[in-house]
Amino acid sequence: xxxxxxxxxxxxxxxxxxxxxxxxxxxxxxxxxxxxxxxxxxxxxxxxxxxxxxxxxxxxxxxxxxxxxxxxxxxxxxxxxxxxxxxxxxxxxxxxxxxxxxxxxxxxxxxxxxxxxxxxxxxxxxxxxxxxxxxxxxxxxxxxxxxxxxxxxxxxxxxxxxxxxxxxxxxxxxxxxxxxxxxxx
Numbered sequence: 001x002x003x004x005x006x007x008x009x010x011x012x013x014x015x016x017x018x019x020x021x022x023x024x025x026x027x028x029x030x031x032x033x034x035x036x037x038x039x040x041x042x043x044x045x046x047x048x049x050x051x052x053x054x055x056x057x058x059x060x061x062x063x064x065x066x067x068x069x070x071x072x073x074x075x076x077x078x079x080x081x082x083x084x085x086x087x088x089x090x091x092x093x094x095x096x097x098x099x100x101x102x103x104x105x106x107x108x109x110x111x112x113x114x115x116x117x118x119x120x121x122x123x124x125x126x127x128x129x130x131x132x133x134x135x136x137x138x139x140x141x142x143x144x145x146x147x148x149x150x151x152x153x154x155x156x157x158x159x160x161x162x163x164x165x166x167x168x169x170x171x172x173x174x175x176x177x178x179x180x181x182x183x184x185x
Contacts, residue, residue, distance in 0.1 A: 001075065001119040004030065006046060006112060009039045011176070019108060021076075021120065028129035030076075030120060032084050038105035040172055044163065045112035052164050057109040064114075068093035071114040074107040079124045152181055 004021040007029060011017055017039030021030040034042075041057045044050075054062060064071065070091045078085040086104040091097055111118050155178045162171035 002026070002028075002122060002125055004118050004120050006042065006108065006118070009043050009046075019105065021108075021118065022132075023125070023129075027131045028125055029132050030125060030129045032076075032104055032128075034103075034105035036172075038103075038109055040168055041109040042105070042112055043172075043175060045109055049160065049163050051166060053166070057106070057113060060110060061113045064090070069098075071110060071116045072097070074102075074104075074111045074116055074118045076104050076107075076118070076120045076124055078121070079127050084124070084128075152178060155181070 003024045005024055007020040007022040009017065009019050010031075012033070016033050017036045018031050018033045019039065019042060021032065022028070041055060044055070045057065050058070061071075072089040072091050074086060074088055076084055076086045084104045086102045086107040088100045088102045088107050088110065089097060090100060108118060110116070155174055159171055159174045159178065162168075162174055
């Protein structure tokens with residue numbers, strides 16, 4: 001198993017959402033195409049933005065906590081016919097391990113909220129990863145906010161308001177503007 005971290009969320013030319021997972025001890029990056037809702041949920045989790053009412057992944061995290069279930073790890077364990085598969089390893093109060101089948105996007109959305117390690121099977125990395133070139137760093141993929149100009153501060157405030165109002169499409173558009181501005185810095 002190879003530990004990875006979430007490098008970023010991206011939008012393809014076909015307007016599909018995706019996530020980039022990078023080896024913590026290596027140069028390989030694994031792109032996975034995911035749904036728009038899951039991409040937004042992962043981005044909110046990465047940015048630690050809490051909507052006024054819990055969205056599905058926040059709700060699931062709250063249910064697990066109330067039931068005394070901890071999230072131990074996420075494993076992206078298979079790739080069949082261009083579809084990725086994942087397992088979430090949970091642990092009960094009684095120290096019982098539970099493995100739950102999941103889509104990678106849902107598992108990752110939960111992992112970023114629970115600070116849970118994410119792993120990828122070697123065979124999956126061998127099939128679908130690539131080694132990034134230096135020029136790729138200029139691509140607009142990061143969701144890490146940097147302190148900066150008044151425009152960025154205003155957009156961040158607008159993003160927070162859009163999330164609080166549960167206007168997730170508007171929030172995604174603002175998030176994309178922030179990313180473009182940060183890429184220029």
